[in-house]
Amino acid sequence: MKIGFIGLGNMGSAILRAVAKSGQHELLFSDHNADKLAELVVLYKGKISNNQEIAAQADVVFLGIKPHLVGLVLTEVKEAVSKNPSAVWISMAAGVSLEQLAQFLPADKLVRMMPNTPVAIGQGMTTFATSKAENAQLFQELMAHSGQVKQLPEGLMDAATAIAGCGPAFVYEFIHAMTSAGVQNGLSVADSQLLASQTVLGSAQMVLETGQHPAHLRDQVTSPGGSTIAGVVAMTQAGFQAATMEAVNAALDKTRELGK
Ligand SMILES: NC(=O)c1ccc[n+]([C@@H]2O[C@H](COP(=O)([O-])OP(=O)(O)OC[C@H]3O[C@@H](n4cnc5c(N)ncnc54)[C@H](OP(=O)(O)O)[C@@H]3O)[C@@H](O)[C@H]2O)c1
Incomplete structure:
Protein backbone atom coordinates (compact mmCIF):
# COMPACT_ATOMS: atom_id res chain seq x y z
CA MET A 1 0.00 0.00 0.00
CA LEU A 156 -15.76 9.51 24.01
CA MET A 157 -12.79 10.58 21.87
CA ASP A 158 -12.30 13.95 23.59
CA ALA A 159 -12.26 12.26 27.01
CA ALA A 160 -9.76 9.71 25.66
CA THR A 161 -7.63 12.58 24.35
CA ALA A 162 -7.48 14.18 27.79
CA ILE A 163 -6.31 10.93 29.42
CA ALA A 164 -4.14 9.08 26.89
CA GLY A 165 -3.19 11.84 24.39
CA CYS A 166 -2.23 14.43 27.04
CA GLY A 167 -1.54 11.89 29.79
CA PRO A 168 2.17 11.31 29.10
CA ALA A 169 2.81 14.93 30.12
CA PHE A 170 0.98 14.40 33.42
CA VAL A 171 2.98 11.22 34.08
CA TYR A 172 6.27 12.98 33.23
CA GLU A 173 5.37 15.70 35.75
CA PHE A 174 4.89 12.98 38.37
CA ILE A 175 8.20 11.28 37.49
CA HIS A 176 9.92 14.68 37.59
CA ALA A 177 8.53 15.44 41.05
CA MET A 178 9.52 11.97 42.36
CA THR A 179 13.00 12.41 40.89
CA SER A 180 13.41 15.83 42.53
CA ALA A 181 12.35 14.44 45.89
CA GLY A 182 14.91 11.65 45.53
CA VAL A 183 17.65 14.18 44.77
CA GLN A 184 16.53 16.23 47.78
CA ASN A 185 17.14 13.13 49.87
CA GLY A 186 20.61 12.41 48.53
CA LEU A 187 20.13 10.22 45.43
CA SER A 188 21.87 11.19 42.20
CA VAL A 189 19.61 12.54 39.43
CA ALA A 190 20.30 9.44 37.30
CA ASP A 191 19.53 6.97 40.09
CA SER A 192 16.49 8.89 41.24
CA GLN A 193 15.11 9.12 37.69
CA LEU A 194 15.63 5.37 37.20
CA LEU A 195 13.90 4.54 40.48
CA ALA A 196 10.96 6.85 39.77
CA SER A 197 10.38 5.81 36.15
CA GLN A 198 10.78 2.05 36.69
CA THR A 199 8.37 2.34 39.64
CA VAL A 200 5.78 4.00 37.40
CA LEU A 201 6.35 1.41 34.66
CA GLY A 202 6.13 -1.59 37.01
CA SER A 203 3.07 -0.23 38.83
CA ALA A 204 1.26 0.44 35.53
CA GLN A 205 2.15 -3.09 34.38
CA MET A 206 0.72 -4.49 37.66
CA VAL A 207 -2.59 -2.70 36.99
CA LEU A 208 -2.70 -3.99 33.41
CA GLU A 209 -1.66 -7.57 34.17
CA THR A 210 -3.74 -8.14 37.32
CA GLY A 211 -6.76 -6.11 36.16
CA GLN A 212 -7.17 -5.06 39.81
CA HIS A 213 -8.37 -1.63 40.90
CA PRO A 214 -5.46 0.72 41.69
CA ALA A 215 -6.87 1.35 45.18
CA HIS A 216 -6.68 -2.40 45.88
CA LEU A 217 -3.06 -2.59 44.67
CA ARG A 218 -2.24 0.49 46.75
CA ASP A 219 -3.59 -1.27 49.84
CA GLN A 220 -1.07 -4.08 49.24
CA VAL A 221 1.78 -1.54 49.63
CA THR A 222 0.41 0.26 52.68
CA SER A 223 0.94 -1.57 55.96
CA PRO A 224 -1.08 -0.16 58.91
CA GLY A 225 0.64 2.82 60.52
CA GLY A 226 3.56 2.49 58.10
CA SER A 227 5.58 4.87 55.95
CA THR A 228 3.62 4.34 52.69
CA ILE A 229 0.26 5.29 54.20
CA ALA A 230 1.94 8.37 55.70
CA GLY A 231 2.98 9.33 52.17
CA VAL A 232 -0.48 8.59 50.71
CA VAL A 233 -2.14 10.76 53.39
CA ALA A 234 0.32 13.58 52.60
CA MET A 235 -0.54 13.27 48.90
CA THR A 236 -4.26 13.43 49.63
CA GLN A 237 -3.82 16.44 51.95
CA ALA A 238 -1.82 18.23 49.24
CA GLY A 239 -4.69 17.62 46.78
CA PHE A 240 -2.95 15.15 44.47
CA GLN A 241 -6.08 13.27 43.35
CA ALA A 242 -8.05 16.51 42.87
CA ALA A 243 -5.15 18.08 40.95
CA THR A 244 -4.92 15.04 38.66
CA MET A 245 -8.66 15.12 37.92
CA GLU A 246 -8.50 18.87 37.34
CA ALA A 247 -5.63 18.37 34.90
CA VAL A 248 -7.66 15.85 32.87
CA ASN A 249 -10.75 18.08 32.92
CA ALA A 250 -8.76 21.19 31.88
CA ALA A 251 -7.25 19.18 29.01
CA LEU A 252 -10.74 18.01 28.02
CA ASP A 253 -12.11 21.60 27.98
CA LYS A 254 -9.20 22.73 25.83
CA THR A 255 -9.61 19.76 23.44
CA ARG A 256 -13.28 20.68 22.92
CA GLU A 257 -12.32 24.32 22.33
CA LEU A 258 -9.68 23.33 19.73
CA GLY A 259 -12.24 21.32 17.76
CA LYS A 260 -14.60 24.30 17.33
N1 LIG B 1 2.04 15.83 20.46
C1 LIG B 1 1.21 14.96 21.01
O1 LIG B 1 1.48 14.36 22.06
C2 LIG B 1 -0.11 14.66 20.34
C3 LIG B 1 -0.92 13.65 20.90
C4 LIG B 1 -2.12 13.32 20.25
C5 LIG B 1 -2.50 14.00 19.10
N2 LIG B 1 -1.71 14.99 18.61
C6 LIG B 1 -2.18 15.67 17.39
O2 LIG B 1 -1.19 15.49 16.39
C7 LIG B 1 -1.21 16.62 15.51
C8 LIG B 1 0.22 17.11 15.35
O3 LIG B 1 0.70 17.53 16.62
P1 LIG B 1 2.27 17.63 16.88
O4 LIG B 1 2.45 17.80 18.33
O5 LIG B 1 2.96 16.53 16.15
O6 LIG B 1 2.55 19.03 16.12
P2 LIG B 1 3.90 19.50 15.43
O7 LIG B 1 5.07 18.88 16.10
O8 LIG B 1 3.82 20.98 15.28
O9 LIG B 1 3.78 18.82 13.97
C9 LIG B 1 3.01 19.31 12.92
C10 LIG B 1 3.88 19.29 11.68
O10 LIG B 1 3.08 19.60 10.53
C11 LIG B 1 3.81 20.50 9.72
N3 LIG B 1 2.89 21.24 8.87
C12 LIG B 1 2.20 22.37 9.16
N4 LIG B 1 1.47 22.74 8.10
C13 LIG B 1 1.70 21.84 7.11
C14 LIG B 1 1.24 21.70 5.79
N5 LIG B 1 0.40 22.58 5.23
N6 LIG B 1 1.68 20.65 5.05
C15 LIG B 1 2.55 19.74 5.60
N7 LIG B 1 3.03 19.83 6.86
C16 LIG B 1 2.61 20.87 7.61
C17 LIG B 1 4.52 21.36 10.72
O11 LIG B 1 5.58 22.09 10.13
P3 LIG B 1 5.89 23.60 10.71
O12 LIG B 1 5.97 23.48 12.18
O13 LIG B 1 7.16 23.96 10.06
O14 LIG B 1 4.73 24.44 10.25
C18 LIG B 1 4.99 20.33 11.74
O15 LIG B 1 6.22 19.74 11.37
C19 LIG B 1 -2.12 17.66 16.14
O16 LIG B 1 -3.33 17.72 15.42
C20 LIG B 1 -2.35 17.18 17.55
O17 LIG B 1 -3.65 17.49 18.00
C21 LIG B 1 -0.52 15.32 19.20
Missing part, protein backbone atom coordinates in the same frame (compact mmCIF):
# COMPACT_ATOMS: atom_id res chain seq x y z
CA LYS A 2 1.00 3.62 -0.56
CA ILE A 3 0.84 5.47 2.74
CA GLY A 4 1.15 9.25 2.85
CA PHE A 5 2.01 11.39 5.89
CA ILE A 6 0.98 15.05 5.86
CA GLY A 7 2.67 16.75 8.83
CA LEU A 8 5.60 14.91 10.39
CA GLY A 9 6.11 16.71 13.69
CA ASN A 10 6.21 15.07 17.12
CA MET A 11 3.14 12.91 16.61
CA GLY A 12 3.22 12.31 12.86
CA SER A 13 6.79 11.00 13.02
CA ALA A 14 5.95 8.79 16.03
CA ILE A 15 3.13 7.20 14.01
CA LEU A 16 5.43 6.87 11.00
CA ARG A 17 7.92 4.96 13.11
CA ALA A 18 5.23 2.47 14.22
CA VAL A 19 3.69 2.08 10.74
CA ALA A 20 7.09 1.67 9.03
CA LYS A 21 7.97 -1.29 11.28
CA SER A 22 6.00 -3.72 9.09
CA GLY A 23 8.35 -2.81 6.21
CA GLN A 24 5.51 -3.59 3.78
CA HIS A 25 4.44 -0.18 2.56
CA GLU A 26 5.55 2.54 0.17
CA LEU A 27 5.82 5.73 2.24
CA LEU A 28 5.29 9.33 1.07
CA PHE A 29 6.24 12.29 3.28
CA SER A 30 5.10 15.92 3.35
CA ASP A 31 6.15 18.55 5.90
CA HIS A 32 7.48 22.13 5.92
CA ASN A 33 10.82 21.12 7.41
CA ALA A 34 13.20 19.98 4.64
CA ASP A 35 15.95 18.81 7.04
CA LYS A 36 13.52 16.63 8.94
CA LEU A 37 12.19 15.13 5.69
CA ALA A 38 15.71 14.31 4.49
CA GLU A 39 16.38 12.54 7.81
CA LEU A 40 13.11 10.55 7.68
CA VAL A 41 13.78 9.44 4.10
CA VAL A 42 17.07 7.89 5.20
CA LEU A 43 15.56 6.32 8.33
CA TYR A 44 12.38 4.88 6.81
CA LYS A 45 13.17 4.59 3.08
CA GLY A 46 10.24 6.82 2.08
CA LYS A 47 9.93 9.44 -0.65
CA ILE A 48 9.62 13.20 -0.20
CA SER A 49 6.27 14.25 -1.67
CA ASN A 50 3.75 17.07 -1.17
CA ASN A 51 0.16 17.36 0.05
CA GLN A 52 -1.39 17.39 -3.46
CA GLU A 53 0.53 14.32 -4.62
CA ILE A 54 -0.28 12.41 -1.42
CA ALA A 55 -3.99 13.27 -1.68
CA ALA A 56 -4.03 12.17 -5.32
CA GLN A 57 -1.98 8.96 -5.02
CA ALA A 58 -1.95 7.45 -1.54
CA ASP A 59 -4.18 4.54 -0.42
CA VAL A 60 -4.00 5.80 3.17
CA VAL A 61 -3.20 9.32 4.42
CA PHE A 62 -2.18 10.14 8.00
CA LEU A 63 -2.99 13.76 8.77
CA GLY A 64 -0.52 14.98 11.41
CA ILE A 65 -1.00 18.74 11.30
CA LYS A 66 -2.31 20.98 14.11
CA PRO A 67 -6.12 21.06 14.48
CA HIS A 68 -6.46 24.71 13.37
CA LEU A 69 -4.75 23.88 10.04
CA VAL A 70 -6.97 20.93 9.10
CA GLY A 71 -9.62 22.99 7.23
CA LEU A 72 -6.97 24.98 5.35
CA VAL A 73 -4.92 21.96 4.23
CA LEU A 74 -7.98 19.89 3.25
CA THR A 75 -9.39 22.81 1.23
CA GLU A 76 -6.08 23.03 -0.64
CA VAL A 77 -6.18 19.33 -1.60
CA LYS A 78 -9.92 19.11 -2.35
CA GLU A 79 -9.50 18.55 -6.09
CA ALA A 80 -6.85 15.86 -5.63
CA VAL A 81 -9.12 14.14 -3.07
CA SER A 82 -11.98 14.00 -5.59
CA LYS A 83 -9.68 12.16 -8.05
CA ASN A 84 -8.70 9.54 -5.42
CA PRO A 85 -11.98 8.83 -3.58
CA SER A 86 -10.98 5.36 -2.32
CA ALA A 87 -8.17 6.69 -0.08
CA VAL A 88 -8.68 6.26 3.66
CA TRP A 89 -7.85 9.42 5.67
CA ILE A 90 -6.69 9.07 9.27
CA SER A 91 -6.72 12.28 11.30
CA MET A 92 -4.87 12.64 14.60
CA ALA A 93 -6.00 16.25 15.12
CA ALA A 94 -7.23 16.70 18.70
CA GLY A 95 -10.89 17.66 18.91
CA VAL A 96 -11.58 17.55 15.15
CA SER A 97 -14.69 15.38 14.61
CA LEU A 98 -15.51 12.91 11.85
CA GLU A 99 -18.35 15.27 10.85
CA GLN A 100 -15.94 18.18 10.46
CA LEU A 101 -13.56 16.01 8.40
CA ALA A 102 -16.46 14.86 6.20
CA GLN A 103 -16.90 18.46 5.01
CA PHE A 104 -13.72 17.86 2.96
CA LEU A 105 -13.32 14.07 2.66
CA PRO A 106 -15.57 11.05 1.85
CA ALA A 107 -17.44 10.26 5.10
CA ASP A 108 -17.07 6.48 4.72
CA LYS A 109 -13.27 6.71 4.35
CA LEU A 110 -12.48 8.41 7.63
CA VAL A 111 -10.75 7.41 10.83
CA ARG A 112 -10.30 9.79 13.76
CA MET A 113 -7.42 8.64 15.91
CA MET A 114 -5.92 9.80 19.19
CA PRO A 115 -2.42 8.46 19.73
CA ASN A 116 0.17 9.39 22.32
CA THR A 117 3.92 9.85 21.96
CA PRO A 118 4.93 6.42 23.43
CA VAL A 119 3.65 5.06 20.09
CA ALA A 120 7.20 5.83 18.90
CA ILE A 121 8.58 3.03 21.10
CA GLY A 122 5.72 0.59 20.52
CA GLN A 123 4.15 1.40 23.92
CA GLY A 124 1.46 3.83 22.83
CA MET A 125 -2.19 4.02 23.83
CA THR A 126 -4.21 4.89 20.75
CA THR A 127 -7.97 5.25 20.55
CA PHE A 128 -9.90 5.66 17.33
CA ALA A 129 -13.39 6.14 15.93
CA THR A 130 -14.73 5.28 12.49
CA SER A 131 -18.12 4.45 11.02
CA LYS A 132 -16.92 1.49 8.91
CA ALA A 133 -15.70 -1.93 10.08
CA GLU A 134 -13.25 -2.22 7.16
CA ASN A 135 -11.59 1.08 8.14
CA ALA A 136 -11.27 -0.21 11.73
CA GLN A 137 -9.58 -3.41 10.54
CA LEU A 138 -7.19 -1.53 8.25
CA PHE A 139 -6.32 0.91 11.04
CA GLN A 140 -5.62 -1.86 13.54
CA GLU A 141 -3.35 -3.62 11.03
CA LEU A 142 -1.41 -0.42 10.30
CA MET A 143 -0.97 0.28 14.04
CA ALA A 144 -0.04 -3.30 14.98
CA HIS A 145 3.44 -2.25 16.16
CA SER A 146 2.35 0.88 18.04
CA GLY A 147 1.20 -0.49 21.44
CA GLN A 148 -2.42 -0.81 22.52
CA VAL A 149 -5.19 0.29 20.13
CA LYS A 150 -8.83 0.60 21.13
CA GLN A 151 -11.94 1.60 19.16
CA LEU A 152 -14.35 3.94 20.97
CA PRO A 153 -17.65 5.62 20.15
CA GLU A 154 -16.76 9.04 18.78
CA GLY A 155 -18.50 10.78 21.68
Whole structure:
Protein backbone atom coordinates (compact mmCIF):
# COMPACT_ATOMS: atom_id res chain seq x y z
CA MET A 1 0.00 0.00 0.00
CA LYS A 2 1.00 3.62 -0.56
CA ILE A 3 0.84 5.47 2.74
CA GLY A 4 1.15 9.25 2.85
CA PHE A 5 2.01 11.39 5.89
CA ILE A 6 0.98 15.05 5.86
CA GLY A 7 2.67 16.75 8.83
CA LEU A 8 5.60 14.91 10.39
CA GLY A 9 6.11 16.71 13.69
CA ASN A 10 6.21 15.07 17.12
CA MET A 11 3.14 12.91 16.61
CA GLY A 12 3.22 12.31 12.86
CA SER A 13 6.79 11.00 13.02
CA ALA A 14 5.95 8.79 16.03
CA ILE A 15 3.13 7.20 14.01
CA LEU A 16 5.43 6.87 11.00
CA ARG A 17 7.92 4.96 13.11
CA ALA A 18 5.23 2.47 14.22
CA VAL A 19 3.69 2.08 10.74
CA ALA A 20 7.09 1.67 9.03
CA LYS A 21 7.97 -1.29 11.28
CA SER A 22 6.00 -3.72 9.09
CA GLY A 23 8.35 -2.81 6.21
CA GLN A 24 5.51 -3.59 3.78
CA HIS A 25 4.44 -0.18 2.56
CA GLU A 26 5.55 2.54 0.17
CA LEU A 27 5.82 5.73 2.24
CA LEU A 28 5.29 9.33 1.07
CA PHE A 29 6.24 12.29 3.28
CA SER A 30 5.10 15.92 3.35
CA ASP A 31 6.15 18.55 5.90
CA HIS A 32 7.48 22.13 5.92
CA ASN A 33 10.82 21.12 7.41
CA ALA A 34 13.20 19.98 4.64
CA ASP A 35 15.95 18.81 7.04
CA LYS A 36 13.52 16.63 8.94
CA LEU A 37 12.19 15.13 5.69
CA ALA A 38 15.71 14.31 4.49
CA GLU A 39 16.38 12.54 7.81
CA LEU A 40 13.11 10.55 7.68
CA VAL A 41 13.78 9.44 4.10
CA VAL A 42 17.07 7.89 5.20
CA LEU A 43 15.56 6.32 8.33
CA TYR A 44 12.38 4.88 6.81
CA LYS A 45 13.17 4.59 3.08
CA GLY A 46 10.24 6.82 2.08
CA LYS A 47 9.93 9.44 -0.65
CA ILE A 48 9.62 13.20 -0.20
CA SER A 49 6.27 14.25 -1.67
CA ASN A 50 3.75 17.07 -1.17
CA ASN A 51 0.16 17.36 0.05
CA GLN A 52 -1.39 17.39 -3.46
CA GLU A 53 0.53 14.32 -4.62
CA ILE A 54 -0.28 12.41 -1.42
CA ALA A 55 -3.99 13.27 -1.68
CA ALA A 56 -4.03 12.17 -5.32
CA GLN A 57 -1.98 8.96 -5.02
CA ALA A 58 -1.95 7.45 -1.54
CA ASP A 59 -4.18 4.54 -0.42
CA VAL A 60 -4.00 5.80 3.17
CA VAL A 61 -3.20 9.32 4.42
CA PHE A 62 -2.18 10.14 8.00
CA LEU A 63 -2.99 13.76 8.77
CA GLY A 64 -0.52 14.98 11.41
CA ILE A 65 -1.00 18.74 11.30
CA LYS A 66 -2.31 20.98 14.11
CA PRO A 67 -6.12 21.06 14.48
CA HIS A 68 -6.46 24.71 13.37
CA LEU A 69 -4.75 23.88 10.04
CA VAL A 70 -6.97 20.93 9.10
CA GLY A 71 -9.62 22.99 7.23
CA LEU A 72 -6.97 24.98 5.35
CA VAL A 73 -4.92 21.96 4.23
CA LEU A 74 -7.98 19.89 3.25
CA THR A 75 -9.39 22.81 1.23
CA GLU A 76 -6.08 23.03 -0.64
CA VAL A 77 -6.18 19.33 -1.60
CA LYS A 78 -9.92 19.11 -2.35
CA GLU A 79 -9.50 18.55 -6.09
CA ALA A 80 -6.85 15.86 -5.63
CA VAL A 81 -9.12 14.14 -3.07
CA SER A 82 -11.98 14.00 -5.59
CA LYS A 83 -9.68 12.16 -8.05
CA ASN A 84 -8.70 9.54 -5.42
CA PRO A 85 -11.98 8.83 -3.58
CA SER A 86 -10.98 5.36 -2.32
CA ALA A 87 -8.17 6.69 -0.08
CA VAL A 88 -8.68 6.26 3.66
CA TRP A 89 -7.85 9.42 5.67
CA ILE A 90 -6.69 9.07 9.27
CA SER A 91 -6.72 12.28 11.30
CA MET A 92 -4.87 12.64 14.60
CA ALA A 93 -6.00 16.25 15.12
CA ALA A 94 -7.23 16.70 18.70
CA GLY A 95 -10.89 17.66 18.91
CA VAL A 96 -11.58 17.55 15.15
CA SER A 97 -14.69 15.38 14.61
CA LEU A 98 -15.51 12.91 11.85
CA GLU A 99 -18.35 15.27 10.85
CA GLN A 100 -15.94 18.18 10.46
CA LEU A 101 -13.56 16.01 8.40
CA ALA A 102 -16.46 14.86 6.20
CA GLN A 103 -16.90 18.46 5.01
CA PHE A 104 -13.72 17.86 2.96
CA LEU A 105 -13.32 14.07 2.66
CA PRO A 106 -15.57 11.05 1.85
CA ALA A 107 -17.44 10.26 5.10
CA ASP A 108 -17.07 6.48 4.72
CA LYS A 109 -13.27 6.71 4.35
CA LEU A 110 -12.48 8.41 7.63
CA VAL A 111 -10.75 7.41 10.83
CA ARG A 112 -10.30 9.79 13.76
CA MET A 113 -7.42 8.64 15.91
CA MET A 114 -5.92 9.80 19.19
CA PRO A 115 -2.42 8.46 19.73
CA ASN A 116 0.17 9.39 22.32
CA THR A 117 3.92 9.85 21.96
CA PRO A 118 4.93 6.42 23.43
CA VAL A 119 3.65 5.06 20.09
CA ALA A 120 7.20 5.83 18.90
CA ILE A 121 8.58 3.03 21.10
CA GLY A 122 5.72 0.59 20.52
CA GLN A 123 4.15 1.40 23.92
CA GLY A 124 1.46 3.83 22.83
CA MET A 125 -2.19 4.02 23.83
CA THR A 126 -4.21 4.89 20.75
CA THR A 127 -7.97 5.25 20.55
CA PHE A 128 -9.90 5.66 17.33
CA ALA A 129 -13.39 6.14 15.93
CA THR A 130 -14.73 5.28 12.49
CA SER A 131 -18.12 4.45 11.02
CA LYS A 132 -16.92 1.49 8.91
CA ALA A 133 -15.70 -1.93 10.08
CA GLU A 134 -13.25 -2.22 7.16
CA ASN A 135 -11.59 1.08 8.14
CA ALA A 136 -11.27 -0.21 11.73
CA GLN A 137 -9.58 -3.41 10.54
CA LEU A 138 -7.19 -1.53 8.25
CA PHE A 139 -6.32 0.91 11.04
CA GLN A 140 -5.62 -1.86 13.54
CA GLU A 141 -3.35 -3.62 11.03
CA LEU A 142 -1.41 -0.42 10.30
CA MET A 143 -0.97 0.28 14.04
CA ALA A 144 -0.04 -3.30 14.98
CA HIS A 145 3.44 -2.25 16.16
CA SER A 146 2.35 0.88 18.04
CA GLY A 147 1.20 -0.49 21.44
CA GLN A 148 -2.42 -0.81 22.52
CA VAL A 149 -5.19 0.29 20.13
CA LYS A 150 -8.83 0.60 21.13
CA GLN A 151 -11.94 1.60 19.16
CA LEU A 152 -14.35 3.94 20.97
CA PRO A 153 -17.65 5.62 20.15
CA GLU A 154 -16.76 9.04 18.78
CA GLY A 155 -18.50 10.78 21.68
CA LEU A 156 -15.76 9.51 24.01
CA MET A 157 -12.79 10.58 21.87
CA ASP A 158 -12.30 13.95 23.59
CA ALA A 159 -12.26 12.26 27.01
CA ALA A 160 -9.76 9.71 25.66
CA THR A 161 -7.63 12.58 24.35
CA ALA A 162 -7.48 14.18 27.79
CA ILE A 163 -6.31 10.93 29.42
CA ALA A 164 -4.14 9.08 26.89
CA GLY A 165 -3.19 11.84 24.39
CA CYS A 166 -2.23 14.43 27.04
CA GLY A 167 -1.54 11.89 29.79
CA PRO A 168 2.17 11.31 29.10
CA ALA A 169 2.81 14.93 30.12
CA PHE A 170 0.98 14.40 33.42
CA VAL A 171 2.98 11.22 34.08
CA TYR A 172 6.27 12.98 33.23
CA GLU A 173 5.37 15.70 35.75
CA PHE A 174 4.89 12.98 38.37
CA ILE A 175 8.20 11.28 37.49
CA HIS A 176 9.92 14.68 37.59
CA ALA A 177 8.53 15.44 41.05
CA MET A 178 9.52 11.97 42.36
CA THR A 179 13.00 12.41 40.89
CA SER A 180 13.41 15.83 42.53
CA ALA A 181 12.35 14.44 45.89
CA GLY A 182 14.91 11.65 45.53
CA VAL A 183 17.65 14.18 44.77
CA GLN A 184 16.53 16.23 47.78
CA ASN A 185 17.14 13.13 49.87
CA GLY A 186 20.61 12.41 48.53
CA LEU A 187 20.13 10.22 45.43
CA SER A 188 21.87 11.19 42.20
CA VAL A 189 19.61 12.54 39.43
CA ALA A 190 20.30 9.44 37.30
CA ASP A 191 19.53 6.97 40.09
CA SER A 192 16.49 8.89 41.24
CA GLN A 193 15.11 9.12 37.69
CA LEU A 194 15.63 5.37 37.20
CA LEU A 195 13.90 4.54 40.48
CA ALA A 196 10.96 6.85 39.77
CA SER A 197 10.38 5.81 36.15
CA GLN A 198 10.78 2.05 36.69
CA THR A 199 8.37 2.34 39.64
CA VAL A 200 5.78 4.00 37.40
CA LEU A 201 6.35 1.41 34.66
CA GLY A 202 6.13 -1.59 37.01
CA SER A 203 3.07 -0.23 38.83
CA ALA A 204 1.26 0.44 35.53
CA GLN A 205 2.15 -3.09 34.38
CA MET A 206 0.72 -4.49 37.66
CA VAL A 207 -2.59 -2.70 36.99
CA LEU A 208 -2.70 -3.99 33.41
CA GLU A 209 -1.66 -7.57 34.17
CA THR A 210 -3.74 -8.14 37.32
CA GLY A 211 -6.76 -6.11 36.16
CA GLN A 212 -7.17 -5.06 39.81
CA HIS A 213 -8.37 -1.63 40.90
CA PRO A 214 -5.46 0.72 41.69
CA ALA A 215 -6.87 1.35 45.18
CA HIS A 216 -6.68 -2.40 45.88
CA LEU A 217 -3.06 -2.59 44.67
CA ARG A 218 -2.24 0.49 46.75
CA ASP A 219 -3.59 -1.27 49.84
CA GLN A 220 -1.07 -4.08 49.24
CA VAL A 221 1.78 -1.54 49.63
CA THR A 222 0.41 0.26 52.68
CA SER A 223 0.94 -1.57 55.96
CA PRO A 224 -1.08 -0.16 58.91
CA GLY A 225 0.64 2.82 60.52
CA GLY A 226 3.56 2.49 58.10
CA SER A 227 5.58 4.87 55.95
CA THR A 228 3.62 4.34 52.69
CA ILE A 229 0.26 5.29 54.20
CA ALA A 230 1.94 8.37 55.70
CA GLY A 231 2.98 9.33 52.17
CA VAL A 232 -0.48 8.59 50.71
CA VAL A 233 -2.14 10.76 53.39
CA ALA A 234 0.32 13.58 52.60
CA MET A 235 -0.54 13.27 48.90
CA THR A 236 -4.26 13.43 49.63
CA GLN A 237 -3.82 16.44 51.95
CA ALA A 238 -1.82 18.23 49.24
CA GLY A 239 -4.69 17.62 46.78
CA PHE A 240 -2.95 15.15 44.47
CA GLN A 241 -6.08 13.27 43.35
CA ALA A 242 -8.05 16.51 42.87
CA ALA A 243 -5.15 18.08 40.95
CA THR A 244 -4.92 15.04 38.66
CA MET A 245 -8.66 15.12 37.92
CA GLU A 246 -8.50 18.87 37.34
CA ALA A 247 -5.63 18.37 34.90
CA VAL A 248 -7.66 15.85 32.87
CA ASN A 249 -10.75 18.08 32.92
CA ALA A 250 -8.76 21.19 31.88
CA ALA A 251 -7.25 19.18 29.01
CA LEU A 252 -10.74 18.01 28.02
CA ASP A 253 -12.11 21.60 27.98
CA LYS A 254 -9.20 22.73 25.83
CA THR A 255 -9.61 19.76 23.44
CA ARG A 256 -13.28 20.68 22.92
CA GLU A 257 -12.32 24.32 22.33
CA LEU A 258 -9.68 23.33 19.73
CA GLY A 259 -12.24 21.32 17.76
CA LYS A 260 -14.60 24.30 17.33
N1 LIG B 1 2.04 15.83 20.46
C1 LIG B 1 1.21 14.96 21.01
O1 LIG B 1 1.48 14.36 22.06
C2 LIG B 1 -0.11 14.66 20.34
C3 LIG B 1 -0.92 13.65 20.90
C4 LIG B 1 -2.12 13.32 20.25
C5 LIG B 1 -2.50 14.00 19.10
N2 LIG B 1 -1.71 14.99 18.61
C6 LIG B 1 -2.18 15.67 17.39
O2 LIG B 1 -1.19 15.49 16.39
C7 LIG B 1 -1.21 16.62 15.51
C8 LIG B 1 0.22 17.11 15.35
O3 LIG B 1 0.70 17.53 16.62
P1 LIG B 1 2.27 17.63 16.88
O4 LIG B 1 2.45 17.80 18.33
O5 LIG B 1 2.96 16.53 16.15
O6 LIG B 1 2.55 19.03 16.12
P2 LIG B 1 3.90 19.50 15.43
O7 LIG B 1 5.07 18.88 16.10
O8 LIG B 1 3.82 20.98 15.28
O9 LIG B 1 3.78 18.82 13.97
C9 LIG B 1 3.01 19.31 12.92
C10 LIG B 1 3.88 19.29 11.68
O10 LIG B 1 3.08 19.60 10.53
C11 LIG B 1 3.81 20.50 9.72
N3 LIG B 1 2.89 21.24 8.87
C12 LIG B 1 2.20 22.37 9.16
N4 LIG B 1 1.47 22.74 8.10
C13 LIG B 1 1.70 21.84 7.11
C14 LIG B 1 1.24 21.70 5.79
N5 LIG B 1 0.40 22.58 5.23
N6 LIG B 1 1.68 20.65 5.05
C15 LIG B 1 2.55 19.74 5.60
N7 LIG B 1 3.03 19.83 6.86
C16 LIG B 1 2.61 20.87 7.61
C17 LIG B 1 4.52 21.36 10.72
O11 LIG B 1 5.58 22.09 10.13
P3 LIG B 1 5.89 23.60 10.71
O12 LIG B 1 5.97 23.48 12.18
O13 LIG B 1 7.16 23.96 10.06
O14 LIG B 1 4.73 24.44 10.25
C18 LIG B 1 4.99 20.33 11.74
O15 LIG B 1 6.22 19.74 11.37
C19 LIG B 1 -2.12 17.66 16.14
O16 LIG B 1 -3.33 17.72 15.42
C20 LIG B 1 -2.35 17.18 17.55
O17 LIG B 1 -3.65 17.49 18.00
C21 LIG B 1 -0.52 15.32 19.20
